[in-house]
Amino acid sequence: MGSLENDIKLFKKLNPENLKIIQYNDRSVHFAWSGDVTKRPVIFVHGSPGSWEGWAKYLNNEKLKKDFHLMAVDRFGFGKSEKGQTELTLKGQAEVIKAVLQSNVSGKPAILVGHSYGGPVIASSAMLDPELSSGLIFIASSVDPRLEKTKWIQYPATWWPIRILLPSFVRVCNEEIMSLKKELKLQTSKWSNVKAKVIVIQGEDDTLVPPGNADYIKQKLSETKINNLIKFTKVPQVGHFIIWQKPEMIIDAIFELETQLNP
DSSP states (O other), X not given: OOHXXXXXXXXXXXXTTOEEEEEETTEEEEEEEEEOTTSOEEEEEOOSSOOGGGGHHHHHOHHHHHHOEEEEEXXXXXXXXXXXXXXXXXXXXXXXXXXXXXXXXXXXXXXXXXXXXXXXXHHHHHHHOGGGEEEEEEESOOOOGGGOOOOGGGTGGGSTTXXXXXXXXXXXXXXXXXXXXXXXXXXXXXXXXXXXXXXXXXXXXXXSSXXXXXXXXXXXXXXXXXXXXXXXXXXXXXXXXXXXXXXXXXXXXXXXXXXXXXX
């Protein structure tokens, strides 16, 4: 059994009551949580496809559990958050953050951690509801509309009857990624709304999300009047799945943000 599978199995064994489905604006949101609900929330948002399970190692981390309220969501269309029902807008996807924040009683704005497609989701939250978050960690995030390309093989997956034969997670993944370029263009003028402190982490050998996406975040934040980019790291010889290859780097980033927020 692989490391991720072991992490998932351990979480479910130790926290059988910490998998929740809640209703928010007549929609179902599923998430896993650990830690202290009276501490600052840290919300982990997966890519496409994915689920909360990709963050199991972080939910099990004793250091994080001691100092934070950790929550990993299933984005809309995946896992148990309206599985198979595609949410094409980043604004709609960001609703999961509002939903799970209801379970935190600290009154503190969250640290949002987004990997891949999760990056533009946390950006959307920070742009539309800046009071909800005080820190953002972008990991291998697809945010630059100029770098978002639709491959020819994606189009047949939208045709009937091919689309109805696909597993739901494949279909949802394809549909939301095909709409992502348009959604990212809508974000272009909204980066000035991001008030949270930001850390960017990108693998230099990422073949799924071009490393230029990290440079795009740096550029957009430099155009604002707020000096809120506190760390920018490109990691040599690391690819897209840095959240599993270098988890200690992500954990250190969370604590670094907390230090910045509570000097």
